[in-house]
Amino acid sequence: MRLLLPIVAATLTWADTATAQVADLVDRSAFRVCADPANLPLSSQDGSGFENRLAELMADKLGVPVQYTWFPQVIGFVRQTLTAGECDVVMGFAQGDELVLNTNHYYTSTHVLVVRADGDLADVDHLADPRLAGRKLGVVAGAPPTTHVARLGLIKDAKPYNLMTDRRIENPAGDMLRDLEAGVIDGALLWGPIGGPLAKGNDKLKVIPLVKETETPRLFFRITMGVRAGEDVWKRELNSLIRRHQDEIDAILREAGVPLVDDYGKVMKGS
Numbered sequence: 001m002r003l004l005l006p007i008v009a010a011t012l013t014w015a016d017t018a019t020a021q022v023a024d025l026v027d028r029s030a031f032r033v034c035a036d037p038a039n040l041p042l043s044s045q046d047g048s049g050f051e052n053r054l055a056e057l058m059a060d061k062l063g064v065p066v067q068y069t070w071f072p073q074v075i076g077f078v079r080q081t082l083t084a085g086e087c088d089v090v091m092g093f094a095q096g097d098e099l100v101l102n103t104n105h106y107y108t109s110t111h112v113l114v115v116r117a118d119g120d121l122a123d124v125d126h127l128a129d130p131r132l133a134g135r136k137l138g139v140v141a142g143a144p145p146t147t148h149v150a151r152l153g154l155i156k157d158a159k160p161y162n163l164m165t166d167r168r169i170e171n172p173a174g175d176m177l178r179d180l181e182a183g184v185i186d187g188a189l190l191w192g193p194i195g196g197p198l199a200k201g202n203d204k205l206k207v208i209p210l211v212k213e214t215e216t217p218r219l220f221f222r223i224t225m226g227v228r229a230g231e232d233v234w235k236r237e238l239n240s241l242i243r244r245h246q247d248e249i250d251a252i253l254r255e256a257g258v259p260l261v262d263d264y265g266k267v268m269k270g271s
Helices: 004-023 050-062 144-151 172-182 192-199 232-244 246-256
Strands: 031-035 066-070 090-094 107-116 137-140 159-161 187-191 205-209 220-227
Touching (some): 031 050, 031 090, 107 172, 137 144, 137 172, 172 187, 172 205, 187 192, 192 205, 192 246, 220 232, 232 246
Parallel strands (some): 137 159
Antiparallel strands (some): 107 205, 107 220
16 A cells, blocks of 8 residues: 555646646736637627626736737637637636636526517516417527427527627627517527627617526526636636625626526526
């Protein structure tokens, strides 16, 4: 048994060294972020997205500037940015995403139904409401609400919009809301951090967070920052920032129009 101890000790020493080496890849002179340059309301090259503001908050607390590497958030995004060492963090990753090492979540949100504020669907609060039968709903192909729409027999009347696109060329969420205002569709099913901010300030539209859905797949997600695998020291540092500045994070998100829910997606946060 004693013969194993040096081997174990050597293994632990090597692991500690490897971890330190990985952590050393983090550039401490800047908060290096990889982001989509045309993904409003989340991120934009002009800095107007709410993820830009959150990145600025983190950088300010670290006492360093934000430095961006811009790349469209399509297939291969993580491999060609974070994994390639072009940055040290990606904002807005769903908890459990295996492409990255997740920090603790800094907010939880849910999908929403956006309808015309003066229409007869304005008080609908769940997808099984009979008033949605025969209505044309805008759905993002492959997104969780599409499964609910299909199960409820609403998919035959739905209008699909693309999920993975280069937002410099195509804007599915914006197109969906324009179609809603024009009467092409009767309701728009969107991820809350997209639909909420895009509809904010538009008196013609009403955003309904879908917190009453009980069937799978779930419509709420806990959102984290993504770092490279093995960068546990960096992850813990970001976790500490999130914990100490949660109120400021929430304020930025609420100002942007992001619907915030509790960690289980059941009620609006703060209600």
